[in-house]
Amino acid sequence: MAEEWKEKVIEEKLGGKREWTEEERTELCHQLDQDLEHHIDNMTSTKYKDGWTEENWKEQMSEHPLFAPYVQEEGVTEGEAPINPLSEGLAQLKFDPEHNTPQEVAQNYKEEGILQFKYKKYRLAAANFSEGIKQKCPDGELNAQLYNNRAAANSHLGNYRSALKDCEKAFELKPDYMKAVSRAVECATKLKLWDDVFMWCDRGLKLDPGEQRLKQTRLTAVKEKKLQERDQRKKTQEEKRKESDEQSLLNTIQARGVRLGTTASKASMSITLSDLEPCHPAAQGSRVHINECNELVWPVMLLYPEYQETDIIQHFSENDRIIDQLEAVFGDNVPPAPWDQQHKYRLQNLHVFFEDRQRAKLCRVDAHVTLAQTLSDPRYQVMGGTPGLIILVEGKFMTNFMSKYTG
Amino acid sequence: MEEAVAELQQFLVPDARKDLKSAACMTTAQLTGTPEGLKLLSCRGDILCAVVRLVRDPETYTAKDAMRVLVNMSAEEEGATALLKLDGVEVVGKMVELVKDKEYAHADFACGVLANLSKRREHCQEVWKRVCDGPTKLEGLIHILCQIDYNKKGAKLHLLAPVITNFSQLPHGRRLMLDKESYVFQRLIPFMEYKESKGRRMSVIATVHNCCFDKEYHPWLLGDEVDLAPRLALPLAGPDTFTLEENESLPPDLQFLPDDKEREQDVEVRKLLLQALMQLCITRSGREVLRDQNLYLILREHHKWEEDRHCIMLNEDLVNLIVRTEQEIGEDDLSNVNVPEDLASKFVAEDEKYLAGGTEDLTTLQEEDTPDK
Numbered sequence: 050m051a052e053e054w055k056e057k058v059i060e061e062k063l064g065g066k067r068e069w070t071e072e073e074r075t076e077l078c079h080q081l082d083q084d085l086e087h088h089i090d091n092m093t094s095t096k097y098k099d100g101w102t103e104e105n106w107k108e109q110m111s112e113h114p115l116f117a118p119y120v121q122e123e124g125v126t127e128g129e130a131p132i133n134p135l136s137e138g139l140a141q142l143k144f145d146p147e148h149n150t151p152q153e154v155a156q157n158y159k160e161e162g163i164l165q166f167k168y169k170k171y172r173l174a175a176a177n178f179s180e181g182i183k184q185k186c187p188d189g190e191l192n193a194q195l196y197n198n199r200a201a202a203n204s205h206l207g208n209y210r211s212a213l214k215d216c217e218k219a220f221e222l223k224p225d226y227m228k229a230v231s232r233a234v235e236c237a238t239k240l241k242l243w244d245d246v247f248m249w250c251d252r253g254l255k256l257d258p259g260e261q262r263l264k265q266t267r268l269t270a271v272k273e274k275k276l277q278e279r280d281q282r283k284k285t286q287e288e289k290r291k292e293s294d295e296q297s298l299l300n301t302i303q304a305r306g307v308r309l310g311t312t313a314s315k316a317s318m319s320i321t322l323s324d325l326e327p328c329h330p331a332a333q334g335s336r337v338h339i340n341e342c343n344e345l346v347w348p349v350m351l352l353y354p355e356y357q358e359t360d361i362i363q364h365f366s367e368n369d370r371i372i373d374q375l376e377a378v379f380g381d382n383v384p385p386a387p388w389d390q391q392h393k394y395r396l397q398n399l400h401v402f403f404e405d406r407q408r409a410k411l412c413r414v415d416a417h418v419t420l421a422q423t424l425s426d427p428r429y430q431v432m433g434g435t436p437g438l439i440i441l442v443e444g445k446f447m448t449n450f451m452s453k454y455t456g
Numbered sequence: 457m458e459e460a461v462a463e464l465q466q467f468l469v470p471d472a473r474k475d476l477k478s479a480a481c482m483t484t485a486q487l488t489g490t491p492e493g494l495k496l497l498s499c500r501g502d503i504l505c506a507v508v509r510l511v512r513d514p515e516t517y518t519a520k521d522a523m524r525v526l527v528n529m530s531a532e533e534e535g536a537t538a539l540l541k542l543d544g545v546e547v548v549g550k551m552v553e554l555v556k557d558k559e560y561a562h563a564d565f566a567c568g569v570l571a572n573l574s575k576r577r578e579h580c581q582e583v584w585k586r587v588c589d590g591p592t593k594l595e596g597l598i599h600i601l602c603q604i605d606y607n608k609k610g611a612k613l614h615l616l617a618p619v620i621t622n623f624s625q626l627p628h629g630r631r632l633m634l635d636k637e638s639y640v641f642q643r644l645i646p647f648m649e650y651k652e653s654k655g656r657r658m659s660v661i662a663t664v665h666n667c668c669f670d671k672e673y674h675p676w677l678l679g680d681e682v683d684l685a686p687r688l689a690l691p692l693a694g695p696d697t698f699t700l701e702e703n704e705s706l707p708p709d710l711q712f713l714p715d716d717k718e719r720e721q722d723v724e725v726r727k728l729l730l731q732a733l734m735q736l737c738i739t740r741s742g743r744e745v746l747r748d749q750n751l752y753l754i755l756r757e758h759h760k761w762e763e764d765r766h767c768i769m770l771n772e773d774l775v776n777l778i779v780r781t782e783q784e785i786g787e788d789d790l791s792n793v794n795v796p797e798d799l800a801s802k803f804v805a806e807d808e809k810y811l812a813g814g815t816e817d818l819t820t821l822q823e824e825d826t827p828d829k
Contacts, residue, residue, distance in 0.1 A: 258595075267639060268642075268680070271642070279709075282713065285712075286696065
């Protein structure tokens with residue numbers, strides 16, 4: 050295109066003349082100078098009115114392509130500001146591969162990124178450095194700087210992992226790049242990747258064996274790693290202990306001959322911890338456990354079908370007699386329950402049963418036995434990890450209730 | 457044989473025909489397998505020089521055989537002397553150069569040569585001097601040793617560790633290793649638990665053990681920057697059997713040890729560890745650190761497990777110093793205590809009797825163990 054324009058000028062303005070002598074050239078220049086002066090003299094002078102004034106300079110500046118990117122309106126977040134078409138044009142020229150070598154483009158992106166960085170526009174800065182890297186220009190040093198700078202930008206954004214990767218690339222391209230090493234140590238420390246910290250500190254100490262700060266960092270990292278490993282071991286130990294305790298609990302329950310029933314049907318015969326989770330809200334947090342005397346302690350539900358009420362005894366040791374626990378609820382010193390309107394439910398009147406689900410029978414329980422003896426009854430099934438006992442008193446309701454069960 | 461050996465020489469040159477060169481190298485290597493051959497070669501510096509020049513031969517077998525010659529020669533005193541005396545080549549520098557080369561496939565042999573050459577007291581000083589004069593120096597060798605997979609051609613460089621141990625027998629060697637300003641000694645410590653190579657592990661522990669004999673470095677060794685004591689106790693510790701409180705009283709290195717933690721299997725290594733800990737107990741401040749770190753717990757459990765008499769004795773001597781109060785011990789620096797000749801020999805005799813399986817009653821040993829002033 051430039052060629053065409055040149056031809057046109059030679060044709061039109063210079064009459065197609067191509068061969069010029071020194072004197073002819075000088076003569077032409079002189080002539081052109083005179084023409085220009087003549088033209089200027091003929092221009093009328095007008096008052097300068099398009100310049101920036103006190104009032105409008107801010108606005109003008111924010112629209113001027115040279116200043117626009119660096120003046121943001123208040124409240125506008127980075128990346129949302131409208132891009133001035135004039136600055137876009139300028140930018141295109143700077144970064145246009147048609148007018149620049151990859152190296153120049155990369156250099157320009159680098160400078161642009163640095164400027165953004167200074168104004169704390171870290172995302173924009175990183176984007177610029179990325180563009181510079183994309184140029185794949187042959188200058189290793191420049192690329193190393195681009196990677197390191199992008200690492201710095203990402204570091205400020207908290208993207209420590211990306212930053213670390215960029216530091217690796219930078220160091221690869223420039224093995225004496227102390228800045229990349231320092232940045233990498235910083236990022237690896239933030240990520241608590243102690244082995245990486247060691248590696249980077251060693252790289253740095255190789256470049257500068259007297260670097261005391263790196264040495265200190267390495268020593269600190271060694272200590273942190275010890276603590277980290279210790280914490281991991283402690284956690285593993287606790288998990289193992291928990292598992293072993295749970296297994297021990299399940300074994301004890303099976304050894305006592307307690308049958309656990311589950312609401313869902315199960316193919317396997319072995320019981321798991323989930324079979325012991327209490328469903329009843331009041332029993333939450335009182336799951337069966339083994340106490341210091343090696344006894345099982347159950348949450349037990351007392352059911353009063355006559356009044357559709359229930360009670361939960363949260364800690365019923367298997368060796369406690371049922372009657373002793375009932376005394377705490379229905380004994381002489383205890384006032385009657387609010388639902389016990391006729392005051393019938395007193396200790397001496399109570400009849401205790403459990404339900405044999407399989408055969409749909411009601412089984413009587415002698416209250417003078419222990420819970421363990423009741424639970425080991427082959428007909429007894431513990432549902433939802435919470436043994437239940439049905440409490441009734443003599444009367445019409447009880448007769449009715451019992452008749453519903455076969456035999 | 458002399459004429460045959462002379463004939464060999466013409467083929468031991470880099471330009472010789474490949475198959476002849478290889479055969480000559482192999483023959484030389486075989487020679488070093490016999491005492492007469494070795495003796496003969498020790499007088500032929502010219503042949504030895506020629507062999508050294510073949511260590512980088514492009515033919516693998518030739519280079520390997522050349523290295524074999526050097527390994528076998530350096531293993532014998534006469535051969536080592538001969539190698540160190542060589543005029544045309546500087547064998548120590550050459551070996552270091554080979555070790556430093558990440559791409560040299562036979563670097564393990566080079567380590568072996570250096571280990572052999574530095575073994576004997578009379579040669580160690582010379583080898584040390586040459587290493588220090590060279591570009592790599594002690595720090596470089598330790599850096600290489602401590603980088604797993606340094607060599608890209610499969611050489612493990614485990615034999616570099618005994619070289620360092622040999623240097624640690626020299627006061628200058630220890631002084632360089634224990635340099636507080638650089639980060640050298642600390643690099644060795646992780647290898648005290650190195651499962652992959654018993655040789656490396658033993659040599660590193662031996663190095664550390666030797667370094668514990670310089671009293672003036674104890675405060676640094678026991679301090680924050682090195683924190684050596686727990687690392688000496690770690691190989692003696694077994695799976696965790698302590699309560700939560702007991703665990704928390706130990707240094708992090710020794711807390712919550714896993715169920716599969718194994719104690720150091722080798723008796724000699726356990727002896728080195730116990731002796732090193734003993735050395736650290738020479739001064740009062742050293743004993744106080746070991747007390748503060750509650751290493752007694754580790755030693756207590758170790759005592760229950762240990763079966764070797766010598767180790768049990770060392771354990772008890774150590775526990776003795778830790779468990780007693782400073783008042784009872786009475787002396788700040790035990791290296792200042794002078795044990796009279798007659799008592800000293802009596803103690804030694806008691807020890808030997810015990811070690812030979814004599815008295816099971818250890819109370820007599822305990823009471824008389826207190827040195828008189």
